[in-house]
Amino acid sequence: MTEKWLKSSYSGNHGDCVEVGAGVPDIVPVRDSKDPHGPTLTFDTAAWTAFVASVKTGDFDA
Template identity: 65%
Template structure:
């Protein structure tokens, strides 16, 4: 039986998060091909995971205002 360890994730606050502490998003690094994202106010809560390509497309859309209502 082989026991697999969960990969170590290094979390950093997104540069797109506000500085007032209300809208803080953390992005995980250290898992090839996967980008985990979580709410910094709830570090032990769930994280959403995206493929690297999907996350890049999302960030590009936000950066270019394509996702505004």
């Protein structure tokens, strides 16, 4: 699917994060950084953009 995966700079060095695939048109692949050969979720770009915007505005904060 993709050979380039990006990890958030906020994740630190503990490995408890997700990675986002780069270079796939119209799809955002997401995987668990601890299991790079495991399953990958895919989202269309509009859904991923909306999710990231909601995270940034604190919509999911408890």
